[in-house]
Amino acid sequence: MAYSDKVIDHYENPRNVGKLDADSENVGTGMVGAPACGDVMRLQIQVDDNGVIEDAKFKTYGCGSAIASSSLVTEMVKGKTLEEAAAIKNMEIVEELALPPVKIHCSVLAEDAIAAAIEDIKAKREKKAESAA
Amino acid sequence: MAKLNIPVYLDYSATTPVDERVAKAMADCLTLQGNFGNPASRSHVFGWKAEDAVTEARANVARLIGADPKEIVWTSGATESDNLAIKGAAHFNAKKGKHIITLKTEHKAVLDTCRQLEREGFEVTYLDPEDNGLVDITKLADAIREDTTLVSIMHVNNEIGVIQDIEAIGALTRSKKILFHVDAAQSPGKVAIDVDAMNIDLLSLCAHKVYGPKGIGALYVRRKPRVRIEAQIHGGGHERGMRSGTLPTHQIVGMGESFRIAHEEMETENAKIEKLRDRLWEGLKDMEEVYLNGDFEQRIPGNLNISFNFVEGESLMMSLKDIAVSSGSACTSDSLEPSYVLRALGRNDELAHSSLRFTLGRFSTEEEVDFTIKEVRKAVEKLRDLSPLWDMFKDGVDLDTVQWAAH
Numbered sequence: 001m002a003y004s005d006k007v008i009d010h011y012e013n014p015r016n017v018g019k020l021d022a023d024s025e026n027v028g029t030g031m032v033g034a035p036a037c038g039d040v041m042r043l044q045i046q047v048d049d050n051g052v053i054e055d056a057k058f059k060t061y062g063c064g065s066a067i068a069s070s071s072l073v074t075e076m077v078k079g080k081t082l083e084e085a086a087a088i089k090n091m092e093i094v095e096e097l098a099l100p101p102v103k104i105h106c107s108v109l110a111e112d113a114i115a116a117a118i119e120d121i122k123a124k125r126e127k128k129a130e131s132a133a
Numbered sequence: 134m135a136k137l138n139i140p141v142y143l144d145y146s147a148t149t150p151v152d153e154r155v156a157k158a159m160a161d162c163l164t165l166q167g168n169f170g171n172p173a174s175r176s177h178v179f180g181w182k183a184e185d186a187v188t189e190a191r192a193n194v195a196r197l198i199g200a201d202p203k204e205i206v207w208t209s210g211a212t213e214s215d216n217l218a219i220k221g222a223a224h225f226n227a228k229k230g231k232h233i234i235t236l237k238t239e240h241k242a243v244l245d246t247c248r249q250l251e252r253e254g255f256e257v258t259y260l261d262p263e264d265n266g267l268v269d270i271t272k273l274a275d276a277i278r279e280d281t282t283l284v285s286i287m288h289v290n291n292e293i294g295v296i297q298d299i300e301a302i303g304a305l306t307r308s309k310k311i312l313f314h315v316d317a318a319q320s321p322g323k324v325a326i327d328v329d330a331m332n333i334d335l336l337s338l339c340a341h342k343v344y345g346p347k348g349i350g351a352l353y354v355r356r357k358p359r360v361r362i363e364a365q366i367h368g369g370g371h372e373r374g375m376r377s378g379t380l381p382t383h384q385i386v387g388m389g390e391s392f393r394i395a396h397e398e399m400e401t402e403n404a405k406i407e408k409l410r411d412r413l414w415e416g417l418k419d420m421e422e423v424y425l426n427g428d429f430e431q432r433i434p435g436n437l438n439i440s441f442n443f444v445e446g447e448s449l450m451m452s453l454k455d456i457a458v459s460s461g462s463a464c465t466s467d468s469l470e471p472s473y474v475l476r477a478l479g480r481n482d483e484l485a486h487s488s489l490r491f492t493l494g495r496f497s498t499e500e501e502v503d504f505t506i507k508e509v510r511k512a513v514e515k516l517r518d519l520s521p522l523w524d525m526f527k528d529g530v531d532l533d534t535v536q537w538a539a540h
């Protein structure tokens with residue numbers, strides 16, 4: 001299969017690879033997929049007090065398109081509010097990376113990873129608000 | 134020092150380049166100046182000459198497997214040979230019984246043919262191999278029933294290169310008077326075949342894994358005791374009625390020449406290839422979490438099938454853009470299922486997703502092997518740095534205890 005130039009670029013120079021402290025109260029972690037399915041994505045976001053994503057990191061086990069999708073997503077979410085980030089749809093990733101139909105599920109995984117990371121940080125904040133109240 | 138040809142071809146089990154000597158022999162059978170006649174033309178010298186060439190090729194193929202030339206039926210390749218052998222034998226013996234035994238790690242040409250027979254009312258037992266890929270003969274013996282008419286077990290597995298004990302299986306099937314078909318597409322030139330010593334009744338071959346052309350193969354059909362099969366392709370009654378169609382002289386000559394060369398050079402060639410394969414394995418095996426798939430001893434010289442744990446196979450191949458290999462990863466298949474062969478060995482899905490098959494051959498060089506070692510190590514390291522599973526493994530997390538959000 002031939003890869004698009006954008007997939008190759010993200011694959012060869014992945015942006016924002018790494019790990020944030022999952023225990024920090026400003027960090028939301030989303031881990032989706034399963035090793036048995038051949039893809040696992042971990043997306044982490046660091047959110048400031050105004051609910052703006054100031055940093056994002058990923059690590060992905062999966063095909064080149066999955067790696068490129070998660071790399072792209074870390075770039076997309078930075079600077080966005082949680083609400084804006086939650087509105088990102090997988091088709092934006094598909095279009096940006098010119099993914100073929102068999103690779104659409106890789107972009108869905110990236111969308112799921114954002115949602116999971118947002119859910120995690122929201123849950124943390126609610127818990128904190130409850131214990132403060 | 135041989136020069137490094139990029140991209141490096143390490144996918145000899147998928148197909149091989151045609152040997153120059155074979156190409157030359159084939160080219161001599163095409164044009165007006167060459168041997169272009171129809172081997173079935175009995176009335177003139179063009180036909181006779183073509184028939185002579187076919188006869189010589191038949192003898193070369195027969196010699197490599199210890200058969201009589203009359204027992205060779207030309208086909209379009211191993212897929213057709215498998216179809217002809219299995220459907221032909223099953224149909225011919227349908228009155229005696231409708232049970233067939235085969236192996237879960239067979240090539241699709243065998244498995245899908247068996248599936249078709251199931252749709253027609255036959256029953257098929259798909260045996261599980263042991264974890265090393267080999268058949269446990271007692272399990273095979275236990276699977277045999279009153280109504281079993283055919284056992285089909287491959288000689289050399291195309292993915293993991295393991296060699297089944299065909300002689301032991303043949304002794305069993307012969308003693309039970311059950312027909313024995315062997316898919317030997319991957320064997321010629323790599324491991325010895327003797328249809329008599331091994332008690333084989335039907336044997337599938339093709340040319341394109343032995344430096345011959347694609348689109349030509351053969352089925353060995355035993356004459357003593359006579360094995361009868363139903364034809365699948367009907368027409369002019371060529372090949373003793375078992376496979377009609379004008380014989381493609383140039384293809385047949387190519388197959389014959391490739392088998393002749395295999396017969397003559399097999400020993401020296403295998404020694405060379407095995408050394409290179411071992412060099413490749415030595416260069417990779419000290420990495421962490423690297424697993425060899427399939428038995429190391431009962432294995433053809435040119436095959437190495439390795440799982441690089443925590444790295445996904447397709448992304449690994451993407452990193453190895455200058456090296457042609459194949460992967461058991463789901464992401465490289467249309468079905469999105471990882472290799473059924475590795476799963477049948479009891480490898481978990483992760484390891485199946487993480488596998489690469491390297492197959493070396495006649496034109497492989499030490500330079501290519503050293504280049505491959507360097508590139509693979511670099512790629513695995515890079516991808517592990519990107520892998521959340523590697524992180525977790527390094528943090529001491531047992532991945533089997535994690536609740537995965539499967540999708």
Ligand SMILES: Cc1ncc(COP(=O)(O)O)c(C=O)c1O
Nearest residue numbers: 210211212240242291316318339
């Ligand atoms: C074990 C085995 N059987 C059958 C085949 C099919 O052979 P062919 O390509 O000649 O149809 C192959 C090769 O792909 C093979 O490796």
Ligand code: FES
Nearest residue numbers: 039062063106464
């Ligand atoms: S992760 Fe399997 S196809 Fe992308």
